Amino acid sequence: MNGSNPLSSDTAEALMAAAEEARGRAYAPYSGFSVGAAILFGDGRVVTGCNVENASYSLSICAERNAMSTAVAMGLTRPVAIAVAGPDGVFCPPCGACRQFLAEFSGGMPVIIKGEGGITSIALNELLPSGFSLKGE
Ligand code: THU
Numbered sequence: 001m002n003g004s005n006p007l008s009s010d011t012a013e014a015l016m017a018a019a020e021e022a023r024g025r026a027y028a029p030y031s032g033f034s035v036g037a038a039i040l041f042g043d044g045r046v047v048t049g050c051n052v053e054n055a056s057y058s059l060s061i062c063a064e065r066n067a068m069s070t071a072v073a074m075g076l077t078r079p080v081a082i083a084v085a086g087p088d089g090v091f092c093p094p095c096g097a098c099r100q101f102l103a104e105f106s107g108g109m110p111v112i113i114k115g116e117g118g119i120t121s122i123a124l125n126e127l128l129p130s131g132f133s134l135k136g137e
Helices: 009-023 063-073 096-103
Strands: 036-041 046-050 079-085 110-115 118-123
Touching (some): 009 036, 009 046, 009 063, 046 063
Antiparallel strands (some): 036 079
């Protein structure tokens, strides 16, 4: 379950709903751009995160890395899928740094994003071709 298998649309919708809920907890007073992320694991658990900004701007953390770091601290290192929710109507795929960060734990998991026509799913390795690896693969 750790590859790029598509999720059922119900599961994808539920994961997006969890990301949207987490988005409500974003701390984004500087950009005003709130983001939420929800990561599904094989045992059904969902771990969420939001962006957390700082007056020293570069210290800000994205929602996706916040969620994945929380999951690792809980002992969950094999994500099945992630949903990312930005402001309404904004297509919000993970930034480049988050793509690399997430690829550490799953090369090809589905990334669920809300597009114009509703929910879409893109495999992480499509979003991050030729990501960095110490093995040079
Ligand atoms: N942000 C995320 O949380 N995830 C991304 O993938 C891209 C950007 C946040 C960082 C910053 O707090 C705000 O969005 C504006 O860049």
